[in-house]
Amino acid sequence: MSFFALLWLAALGLGIGALGRAVVKKGSPMATWMTTGVGVIGAVGGGSIIHAILGNGHTFVATLLGVALAALLVMAITSWQRTRGEDS
Template sequence: MSFFSLLWLAALGLGIGALGRAVVKDGTPMATWMTAVVGVVGAVGGGSVIHAILGDGHMFVATLLGVAMAALLVMAITGWQRTRGES
């Protein structure tokens, strides 16, 4: 995977993290920097998995999975932190 592909996925992850904060109604218990880090890790991780499975030339699929992984990670960690804080 090229450097620019990783940079693209990282930028998407930052965007997904920001959208995750904007969509949650009552605010998220995660810090802003943590949301950004989780978004980047999810996007780069998801894109890397697709690249490892399918190889070069599948950047669209890698982008889709990267965005999905970033969104799922942000939702999962936010939900976990909310349930942990209620007890």
């Protein structure tokens, strides 16, 4: 995977993290930097997984999976932090 593809996925992850933060607003127990960091990790991780499985030439699929994984990670961690906070 090229450097620019990783940079593209990281930028998408930042966007997904920011969107997740905007949607949840005040009720989010996750810090802003953590939301964007999880978005970047999810996007780059998802894109890398697809690249490892399918190889070069599947940038669109890698982007879609990266965005989906980033959004799912942000939602899962936010949900987990909320339920953990309610139990305490």
